[in-house]
Amino acid sequence: MIQTVPDHKPGDTEALDQIPVERLHRVGPRVAERLTRLGIHSVQDLLLHLPTRYQDRSRAVPLAELRVGQEALVEAEIGEAGIALGRRRSLKVWLTDGGLGALMLRFFHFGSQQVSALRPGVRLSCYGEVRQGPRGLEMVHPEYRIQGAGQEGLEPGLTPVYPATEGLNQASLRGLTEQALALLETRAPAECLPASVLDPLGLPTLSEALRYLHRPPPEATLEALVERRHPSFQRLAFEELVAHQASLRQLRETQGTQVAPPLAGDGALRARLRARLPFSLTPAQERVVGEIAADLALPRPMHRLLQGDVGAGKTVVAALAALQAIECGHQAVLMAPTELLAEQHLRTLGGWLDELGITTLWLTGRHKGRERAELLARIASGEARLVVGTHALFQDEVRFAELGLVIIDEQHRFGVHQRMRLREKGGGEGALAHQLIMTATPIPRSLAMTMYADLDLSVIDALPPGRQAITTVAVPDARRDEVIERVREACAQGRQAYWVCTLIEESEVLECQAAEETARQLAERLSGLRVGLVHGRIRGAEREAVMAAFAAGELDLLVATTVIEVGVDVPNASLMIIENPERLGLAQLHQLRGRVGRGAVESHCLLLYRAPLSAVARERLGILRATNSGFEIAERDLALRGAGEVLGTRQTGAVQFRIADPLRDQQLLPAAQQAADQVLSAHRGLFEPLVRRWLGDRVDYGRA
Structure with a gap:
């Protein structure tokens, strides 16, 4: 029998999500605060806090x-x-x-x-x-x-091991769960899915699934539980997927009622830009440009995700979209996650648009005082037709005359609520700005269906002609001297090289110090070569000067931290060395090596690792050596690291799953999508409790 604090005993009619954990025995303010760290506020939350593994005591x-x-x-x-x-x-x-x-x-x-x-x-x-x-x-x-x-x-039997936090051990969590399970015996949690959805799938009820997972019977199979393929796990994963799909479908409905300025344009500015470009667009780029142009011409907000591998040519597509908005008298804004990438966009887009007589400016956190006030005035007056910037664009004091299009690069680095705030700055008269979201991190289709079901998807699935395949090899740190000589040889042939420093410790300060020391050592070893240094703690103007010198061929070797992951385009650079590649994700490694192979010469990437490598690290580096396809790498990265790591969903406000995994549970997606449609069409009353159970206070993410 469950023990509860006598004067706080839950009533028999109270729903589990309405019973705070403070009502359980031995849960005072300190324990409640620790439970809050785990996202546990109610008895229902406690029941949905599932074991990560089981101890086999059978x-x-x-x-x-x-x-x-x-x-x-x-x-x-x-x-x-x-x-x-x-x-x-x-x-x-x-x-x-x-x-x-x-x-x-x-x-x-x-x-x-x-x-x-x-x-x-x-x-x-x-x-x-x-x-x-x-x-x-x-x-x-x-x-x-x-x-x-x-x-x-x-x-x-099988004893559950729960995700814990400091000051809250397994014995405490098991004791609290025991109390929650006793309450479960007297009141079943509300079923948020209709029988017409659940019965054909043959899945257990929610109560049955929770009891099984918290207290597996003696005959339970450990392997099925650990891999989360048991029907009880599938039952919960399915309901969570339905909640996300229903939320995204409701967003689709809401978007259909929203208003945006139709931006058809006369095509004049776009034609002038095309005439000045030293290259022609690929068929894949032309297809995507057409999809975006059709969306912009409609009187409802565009919500489109543009995927393209490293070097696929997303920037020129963004430029043409911006010009379509500018042709209609509206402003466009492009937001990047770092100042370095914003600077790169400013150079590229500004160079193209300046020739057309269009004013482009940028706004970042570095702009202060009078300079900042002048920039804000030029944006508010409409003089600046294209604005490039970073997080500084979110601030309330940034106002636009008539914002028509928001372009967000590498969107997974922003919280969803941030891009909501930027979109709502546009349109005028209650209208919203159109939104184009770009990523050079290819997202597997199974993941895109789940995470971005509210967005239309465009994919640039071919590289421009002339892009060279990059040969990638893994080299142990013991052969460092050979690698340094390889750099000398490449530079002696008139080529340029990158040397990327990463550390095992997650510390920007230490990483910058390591880059400085590496640059010093390489300059000594490679006397006669011109060595530059770039990292996140160098002032923007100084960093810009170093990058410009490297791009102009005035430096032979650029030593850098991962700040060069995106936004650097130097066709003469044909060699990259990445230290400690085992600590980076596949997608980030692919992004980094994409800085070479941009010219006509054969390019190479050397992964300088510290032995011994773990089995997983060896497999990851092997994948990178085997393929140059960002989409294939994304699929493998997803399988190895999970959706949260690939998409960076640790960001505040971003989509997160408690139990479901888009890769492991992808076979449930079609049924989850059909179930979401049923909930919204025939069982609307179930929608709010379903979404509230699984998304909680994150419901509003869907409004982005």
Whole structure:
């Protein structure tokens, strides 16, 4: 029977999502605050906080069969016990089970009662991780129970292990979940999916699924639970996918009622730009330009995602879209996640549009005082027809005369609420600006269907003629001298090279220091070569000067941090060295190496790794060596790292899943999409509780 605080006992009619966790036994303000860190506010949240794995206690392992790194249940007798003095006082307990094996239990925190209870001849049931100790195998602070004297051993079966936080251990979480499961017996959570959806799928009810996952029966298969392919996991994943799809479909409905200025344009500015370009657009670019132009001509906001591999030519497509808005007397704005990328866009777009007599300016956080005030005035007056900037564009003081088009580059680096604020600055008279979202991180179709179901999708799926395939090889750090000589040879042939520094530690300061030291060492080793340095802590003007010098061929080697991942175009650069590639994602590595191979000469990327590599790191670098296709790399990256890592969904306001995984559960997507349609058409009353259960206070993300 569940224990609750007597004067706060939940009523029998209260829904689980209406019972705060503070009403559970032993949940005071401090525990409640720790639960909040895990996103747990109600009993329903607690039930939806599922185990990440399970400890297999279904079979006791003989001591002779134990292996280092194994988590195991053992049942054995204490042969010897005592307190050891030394650098750190500890209680040592030696176990024997009559076989050839032996195991020591070590406790650093213990009391007198524990010392007297753990004496020779006492039989223990204990569970923990096997480690290699100085004198053999040991477990440190295992979970244990004394057998006999009316007590049983540790409960057999599969024991859940939950995502935890500091100050909230597994025992506490299991105890709280036990109380939540007792409440589940008296009131089932509301079913937010109609029977007509669930019955054909043969999935369990929500209550059945929750009970099974928190307390698997003895016959449960560990593999199905760990891989989250058991029908109980699928039941919850399916409902979460339906919630997201329904929310995105409602957004589609809302977008259909929104108003935007129709921007057909007369094509004059676009024709003049095309006449000045030193290249022709590829068929893939022409197709995408047509899709965007048709959207802009409509009196409802465009919401289009433009995907294109590194170097596919998205910038010229964005320029033509901006000119279509400018032809109609409207302004366009392009937002980039970093000042470096914003500078690159300003140089490229400004160079094209200046020739057409169109004023382009940029706004970032570096602009202060009078200069900033003048820029804001030029934007507000409409003099600036195209504005390029960073997060500074979100600020309330930035006002446009008549904003018609918002272009967002590398959108996954922004929170969704940020781009909402920018879009709402446009249109005038209650109208919204059109929105074009660009990414050079190809998104697998299965993921795009789930994460961006509210957006129309355009894909530039071919590279411009002349782009060279990049040969990629992995080289251990022990061959660093050979790599440095490779740089010397390339530069001696009139080529240029990048040397990218990354660190194991996540620290921009340390990373910049490492880049500075690397630049110094390379300048000494490669005397006669002109070496430049770029990192995030160099002032913008100085960084711009270094980048301009490299682009002009005045530098042979550019040492940099990952700030050059996007926005640098130097056709003469044919060699890139990336240090510590094992710490970067595949997509980021692909972006970095895309800085070479932009000219007519064969290009190379050397991945200078630190041995030994883990199996996963070896596989990831192998994928990069095997293909230059960003779309194939994205699929493999998704499989290795998951949707959250690939899309950067840790951003505030971005789409996040609690249980579902778009890759693992992609077979559920068609049914989830049909179910979302049914909920919205025939069971509208279920929509709000469904979305509230799974998205909570993130419901508004869909309005972006």
